[in-house]
Amino acid sequence: MNPIRPLADIVRNRTAPENPSANAGRSITVRSLSAFYGKHKAIEDIDLDIHPGVVTAIIGPSGCGKSTMIRCINRMHEVIAGAYATGSVLLDGEDIYAPDANPVRMRRRIGMVFQKPNPFPTKTVYENVIAGIRLNLPKMTKAGYDEAVEKSLRSVALWDEVKDKLHSSGASLSGGQQQRLCIARAIAIEPEVLLLDEPCSALDPTATLKIEDLLFELKEAYTIVLVTHNMQQAARASDTTAFFLADERHAGHLIEQGPTQDMFMHPKDQRTEDYISGRLG
């Protein structure tokens, strides 16, 4: 029996977004991107196209540079001492690595959710959601903040669970709730792109499913990039998949990219098939 079958079965049947041009999301075009930690090269010469209105999954074994890749998209890679990137990342044609591009401003447009839920521990649920607005956007009225909190929490399906404890600590929520709170915090500043770096690796299966369902809703409004080491998750939640691999001779690089369904049923590259079927990594 083809070992890929079971995985292909869980790929959701999906329709292309009905009206992609109406989407608020942006396309991302990565061209010859390499990233370094000091002298160590983590990813090498990546060309990748990320489309609006769909979820793009980046999969690959540990150490293949998928997290590095996603952190380059909002220039979070360079906040680590000694880390830098070369090449270009175009956000709707605008190079975020242009010499005059401001990384801080870019990050406002490209939100990010991390592997471990990281709500601000000294802030309440309410303050966590509006943290980005308060820190970086013009002042709002109390009603404006209230509205932003409700809207963001509703769009991550957390409102009903936390509406009675908006003013208790964000750290008092469960892990899955904390992660959805972090997504709410990221979308409260209305970014154009949402990057998720293994957002479910610290969560149980139920919480994972909730987040995956959420991605389905959110992709209408945001361009979504999902890094995951979990192939089932890529199969369930993404429309397009990119497979990364590092070997002895090369730092992490792109092996192939394509619609998730095709990728899981008819991988073009032998290495992709090996990885998907569990013979690699």
Added chain:
Amino acid sequence: MRSRSEDRKFAQRRVRGVVNAGIAVALTVLAVSALFVIVGHIFVNGVGSLNLDFFTKIPKPYGETGGGIAQAILGTLAMLCLAAIIAVPIGVGTAIYIAEIGRGRFAQMVRFAIELLAELPSIVVGVFIWALLVRNITGYSGIAGACALAVIMIPIIARSVEEILKLVPDSLREAALALGTPRWKVVLFIVIPTVLPGMFTGIMLAVARAAGETAPLLLTSLGNAFFNFDMRKPMAAMPLQIYSYAVSPYDDWHKKAWASTLVLIALVAVLSGAVKFFTRRWKHESH
């Protein structure tokens, strides 16, 4: 089934465990008892001389009994306040630079310099301030004393605050940076609020240490037997008062030295206790 030799091995391990734990407990008791002996001895010798006059009056001349150390308590508090006002921004700022902003060689050098400063004998600090300020600019004064204490406090604050900042997980900084927050705002509004109670504790540590310093004050604030509210003039301080009472030939002054020591210890304890209490309450309220 365990074999006989295994049984013996387990018995040996148990004995060794008990012996090790016993040694650790004994050494702990030794360390803690040193503190109790010191505090107990000071209490027994000092408590007899405590009365209202001791806190409200200035010293009486030689040969007369009575009087107090009010001017020294006042001087210590005034100089500690001014020293903290000088040292807290510099110390905290240095810590933030080393832990949050500085990268590479220069930050390393700053850290090394702070370590050297912390290890400087306090009399050297006194000589330094004497040469820098007392000799030509301020003369013996409360201001010079406060500056000397500030030099003592800066490295203690910088090092303890740096340690505390390092405890803040990077995931927190990244969360804020990913929202498009400039680094200075991340430090000011995300990192520092998280560590505020710990920061106060570090500052109190420095204040407590400076409160007991004698050597730097000998050459800077000089001491004063009278009330002095003017920090441009020589100022009394409790450690100086203890020193001059302790080296005097009078029994009554020896007693007062003990009493002053007791008050100094109590002052430091009350100060740090108050800070602990308030930061804990503040922490609860914010939750």
